[in-house]
Amino acid sequence: MLFDTHAHYDDEAFDPDRREVLAGLPQKGVGLVVDPGCTLTSSEKAVALAAEFPHVYAAVGLHPENCHDFQPEQIERLRQLAQREKVVAIGEVGLAEELKLPVIFHDREAHGDSLAIVREFPAVRGVFHCFSGSVEMAEELLKLGWMLSFNGAITFKNARKAPEVIAAVPLERMMVETDAPYLTPVPFRGKRNDSGYVHLVAEKIAQLKGLPAEQVERQTWENGVRFFGIPQE
Numbered sequence: 001m002l003f004d005t006h007a008h009y010d011d012e013a014f015d016p017d018r019r020e021v022l023a024g025l026p027q028k029g030v031g032l033v034v035d036p037g038c039t040l041t042s043s044e045k046a047v048a049l050a051a052e053f054p055h056v057y058a059a060v061g062l063h064p065e066n067c068h069d070f071q072p073e074q075i076e077r078l079r080q081l082a083q084r085e086k087v088v089a090i091g092e093v094g095l096a097e098e099l100k101l102p103v104i105f106h107d108r109e110a111h112g113d114s115l116a117i118v119r120e121f122p123a124v125r126g127v128f129h130c131f132s133g134s135v136e137m138a139e140e141l142l143k144l145g146w147m148l149s150f151n152g153a154i155t156f157k158n159a160r161k162a163p164e165v166i167a168a169v170p171l172e173r174m175m176v177e178t179d180a181p182y183l184t185p186v187p188f189r190g191k192r193n194d195s196g197y198v199h200l201v202a203e204k205i206a207q208l209k210g211l212p213a214e215q216v217e218r219q220t221w222e223n224g225v226r227f228f229g230i231p232q233e
């Protein structure tokens with residue numbers, strides 16, 4: 001079974017068929033999904049989806065691109081949401097430290113600033129989602145105890161750094177994700193993404209590392225379960 005550690009099912013792209021898509025994932029080999037909220041509203045939706053579907057967990061947070069309308073009282077609401085059932089991570093670094101939850105870190109073309117923040121909060125465990133940095137940055141994050149997660153972007157022709165980075169990161173420190181509805185892996189690039197395509201990410205990692213796809217699937221599942229503290233039978 002695959003664990004899609006980052007997919008936005010609260011996104012309006014899923015308004016027509018959200019419940020059908022989510023309900024159908026186990027038959028497609030996807031046994032777990034984390035839906036990371038990006039705003040207060042989407043965090044609330046993610047928490048509601050986690051309450052409805054046994055295989056869905058939520059993260060709550062405020063996405064950097066949504067912070068222009070940030071109000072301090074949003075932090076209090078976020079703190080309350082973070083304490084709800086099946087919330088396994090948080091997209092806000094200071095709160096993650098306070099609430100002892102792992103953080104999902106979004107870094108797009110802000111590698112220097114991102115590393116500085118990570119160094120400032122040594123007690124926080126986290127994952128760099130959609131990792132797009134260099135081998136040197138990956139090695140530094142690994143030393144600091146962070147996980148790295150990869151999605152369909154590694155299947156794109158212009159993903160020049162990906163082969164080198166994936167070769168340098170031990171499988172035990174990787175997770176897979178879709179970032180649905182965005183970043184649909186090749187050969188479906190351009191279509192709406194969903195967790196049914198996450199196997200293409202695992203297969204690309206397997207190909208780049210010269211490992212069987214089943215091994216990547218099994219290890220990234222175990223990594224995700226451990227990282228997010230998901231109860232297993």
Ligand code: NI
Pocket residue numbers: 006008036179
């Ligand atoms: Ni995302």
